[in-house]
Structures are given as C-alpha cells and as structure tokens.
Amino acid sequence: MIGRLVINRIENILASGKSVLLLGPRQVGKTTVLMHLQESYSGSVFLDCDEPDVRSLLTDASSSTLRNFLGSQKIVIIDEAQR
Secondary structure (H helix, E strand, C coil): CCCCHHHHHHHHHHHCCCCCCCCCCCCCCHHHHHHHHHHHCCCEEEEECCCHHHHHHHCCCCHHHHHHHHCCCCEEEEECCCC
C-alpha cells in the first residue's frame, strides 16, 4: 500500500480519544485506509453500511442495542455511513 500521511494523522487523533470523520471524493482510497486502520487495531470492528443487515442493525438502534452488539470494541469503523 502506498504510504499515506492521512493514516498517521488519523492514528494520532484516535490516540487522543477523539472521533474521526473521513470524507473525500469517490475512488480515492477511503475504504482502503479504513480497512488498514481496522487491521492495525485489535479491539476494532469494521461495519460496512452497503450490507443490508448492517444498515438494519444501525437504523434506529437504541444505545443498549449498540452496546450489546459492539461489546468491548474500542474502535468502531463505519464505512458508507451515508446509507
């Protein structure tokens, strides 16, 4: 994978305990960056909202439902969140 400065910036933000929103035009590698981050962090989960079952799980979910689903995950990565 081509080295990306954005990965270092995202990792620094995550280390501070803050959320990150990754935006950009189509086909520039956003999903690739997210998948790389997910592989780098144990205790993370990757949710792809292109998948109908993931969309239905996240739509109108209560906080207790999300806690039960996510368990002890420290980092939640949501791809295609606009869906």
